[in-house]
Amino acid sequence: MIETVIFYVFAVSTVITATAVVTVRNPVHAALFLVLTFFTSAIIWLSLEAEFLAISLVLVYVGAVMVLFIFVVMMLDINVARLREGFVRYLPLGLLVAAIMLGLMLSVVTSDVFVLDLASEPVPKPADYSNTKALGGVLYTEYVFAFEIAAVILLVAIIAAISLTMRKRSQTKYQNPTEQIRVRKADRLRVVKMPSEDK
């Protein structure tokens, strides 16, 4: 009973916050709503007994990815009035994308493959069952190649992103910490002895 209540409370708040992400005007508010969406979906995952994935969702997406997002969004100088333009212009394209998405989802939900009746009700695992251990066991044995390919792709993406943005600019001044530390008093300070002058 309580599981059902928890599910509906957080499912409804996920939908509301996810809608708010795309409807609120202010980009910072939108990003914060996205954080809330991650939180509520993490709780739904928790109720599915996927505690490792739920906590990782909070840790990775809320704790790191969205911090960077908000970091960038906060620094943008956004003109809210300009954001309101072009709604009608992009409406047909938006409607087309929405229709395609809706069609895809309906085809999945109504097809014979994903009918709920085909699967029996999952049995809750005992309290000492470790989701983390099970996930690690599968990830590093059965799916080790897929896992490593994903890791390498991510590495390539990181290197590509860095090499695209890294360029030497002549005006930029770089600091060399080793040089800074190695500086001695005699390198920068010259004590000048002068006789006192008569007035």
Add this chain to the structure above:
Amino acid sequence: MDLANDLWNWLHEYVQFTIYSGVKALSILLPLFIVVAYYTYAERKVIGYMQIRKGPNRVGPKGLFQPFADMFKLMFKEIIIPTNSNRYLFIIAPVITFAPAMAAWAVIPFDDGLVFSNINAGLLYILAMTSVGVYGVIIAGWASNSKYALLGAMRSAAQIVAYEIAMGFALVGVLMVGGSLNLGDIVNKQAGGIGHWFFIPLLPLFFVYLISGVAETNRAPFDVAEGESEIVAGFHVEYSGMTFAVFFLAEYANMILIAMLCSLMFFGGWLSPVPDLVGDGIGWLFGKTAVFMLLFLWFRATFPRYRYDQIMRLGWKVLLPVTILWLVVEGIAVYFKIGPWFV
């Protein structure tokens, strides 16, 4: 007594559970608030003596009522909301900092089995909760509509992202040698005297964890988010009265949390260093925590503030390579089952 018993049994199971958990939570949080109050007093006294001053000594005997005087002062001060600030986010920001700082205490074991919630993924939960706290700082900085506050929030965001990775990797090391994410199991794995504690095989990771713990709590010498000499008070420059006090409370609760985690994960928690002479007990945990809490104050009295770019350099180019290197070393140690730790 019978009446009370009947009344209790008459309540619904969920209501009983809620009351029971509430009492348990309060029995952790109320002592925590008292410790926070006297930690601020200890900070001023200890730093005072380190700098050959007396520290607060006017309110009560030896200034012992000073925390309460400060608390009442903050409670009765007006909460000023800046014009053109984002009102709602401005008020909610201290709450967002405070709530995860309190929630993280749910999985801390104080003695063998003496824990509010004995979950499998305890370590992960703590890492997640401490990383959420930064939103309070960021939102406070943005909602204040002030340049100084925004600068503080920016610095804080970059710093947290940098140091959380090093912190996470240090915890991976603890996880490898402990073989569990449950904090109670990690402590019990260290049983058998001081030679079995994890700080010996994980010494570099312990230092990385301690340094990033100080950075994560925005304490000196990493307190650039506050940086009173450059940006006045950073993210909480516009906060006054109780809203400021809530930030303050969260910061000190986080410091105590980091101190306690250090003693749980690296120094055997409630285990006695010489189990043949003295028994284990909750007193050991509190003693070890107190030493780390003193370290926080000592750092503040000793070190000058890091320059911002040097903080970034330390996080990315020193701490992170050290942790990754040590994880490789540890992997080899696990493979060859070295010492009393990796068996």
